[in-house]
Amino acid sequence: MDNLKIEKLGAEHKISIGISSCLLGHKVRFDSGHKQNSYINNTLSEYFDFVPFCPEVDIGLGIPREAIRLVLIGEKVHCVGSKTADLDVTQQLKNSAKQQFQWQKNLSGYILKKDSPSCGMERVRLYKGNMPDRIGVGIYAQTLMDKFPNLPVEEEGRLGDAVLRENFIQRVFIYARWQKMVAQPFSMQALTQFHAQHKYIYMSHNQNLAKELGRWLADAHKLESDEVLEHYLSAMMVMLKTRASRKNHVNTLQHLQGYLKNFISADDKAELVEIITQYSDGLLPLIVPITLLRHHFRRFPNEYIMDSYYMKPHPKELMLLNSL
Numbered sequence: 161m162d163n164l165k166i167e168k169l170g171a172e173h174k175i176s177i178g179i180s181s182c183l184l185g186h187k188v189r190f191d192s193g194h195k196q197n198s199y200i201n202n203t204l205s206e207y208f209d210f211v212p213f214c215p216e217v218d219i220g221l222g223i224p225r226e227a228i229r230l231v232l233i234g235e236k237v238h239c240v241g242s243k244t245a246d247l248d249v250t251q252q253l254k255n256s257a258k259q260q261f262q263w264q265k266n267l268s269g270y271i272l273k274k275d276s277p278s279c280g281m282e283r284v285r286l287y288k289g290n291m292p293d294r295i296g297v298g299i300y301a302q303t304l305m306d307k308f309p310n311l312p313v314e315e316e317g318r319l320g321d322a323v324l325r326e327n328f329i330q331r332v333f334i335y336a337r338w339q340k341m342v343a344q345p346f347s348m349q350a351l352t353q354f355h356a357q358h359k360y361i362y363m364s365h366n367q368n369l370a371k372e373l374g375r376w377l378a379d380a381h382k383l384e385s386d387e388v389l390e391h392y393l394s395a396m397m398v399m400l401k402t403r404a405s406r407k408n409h410v411n412t413l414q415h416l417q418g419y420l421k422n423f424i425s426a427d428d429k430a431e432l433v434e435i436i437t438q439y440s441d442g443l444l445p446l447i448v449p450i451t452l453l454r455h456h457f458r459r460f461p462n463e464y465i466m467d468s469y470y471m472k473p474h475p476k477e478l479m480l481l482n483s484l
């Protein structure tokens with residue numbers, strides 16, 4: 161995927177994302193209903209090719225069906241019927257999730273239905289007696305996340321939050337580029353280029369971890385290629401999962417501004433400083449300083465910076481930087 165071509169993608173180039181079927185409008189819920197999500201269906205579908213899956217239908221529970229819930233029995237979490245305690249589908253849901261690994265391994269992300277005892281990613285009601293605590297994880301979701309710990313996973317409810325939405329979509333695009341790179345024979349040069357293109361995104365998430373990963377990579381040629389890829393991917397995804405703070409964005413923007421110091425006029429410098437300060441004070445969204453930086457880098461091209469995904473992390477039509 162070319163940096164400058166993350167526009168609307170043709171079907172063959174769309175990124176594959178797993179999704180709880182009910183979020184696409186499939187009538188697979190226990191009450192024969194669905195939970196169609198308009199942002200997913202109308203906006204994200206331009207870029208993502210959704211692969212729907214309903215684990216409860218897959219294990220043969222009918223439509224409609226008795227609702228199921230998570231219950232703590234002894235030390236273990238079970239998924240049982242809300243009325244029929246004997247209906248224990250825990251193992252069936254785990255088995256179903258394991259049988260999907262073959263297609264799940266090609267995904268670049270997964271969007272799960274919140275609150276579901278099968279699909280919920282977090283804060284699912286877990287009953288101990290009649291008292292639920294919101295500490296459970298859906299059985300299907302847990303098995304998926306255990307198998308693919310680096311896969312970007314998010315719930316549809318959390319996509320309503322601008323920061324979490326941007327974080328998830330950014331991770332998906334980066335993960336898709338990673339998959340594309342590792343599909344080719346290993347090359348330290350390709351990994352070094354990947355690192356350079358994402359360095360400023362890493363900085364915006366966690367400066368210390370970004371520096372640490374850079375130092376580790378400089379020495380990584382001594383290691384086996386499998387070890388290099390495994391460590392890099394896991395360190396990268398942990399770093400990207402932490403929210404990019406305004407403070408870290410300011411620091412990153414100032415760093416980029418430094419590349420222009422010998423080229424732009426004193427007035428332009430003052431304007432850039434002012435815009436970054438206003439962003440820092442929460443008066444402007446991130447898209448404004450980034451647009452101004454892009455403008456200056458178009459006048460005074462710097463290949464390294466223009467190649468950086470920080471300057472264009474996802475398609476502009478998604479307008480994700482407008483709300484940060």
Ligand code: SF4
Pocket residue numbers: 180181182183188189190213214215216217273276278279
């Ligand atoms: S099991 Fe998952 S996909 Fe199926 S209805 Fe429930 S939340 Fe939706």
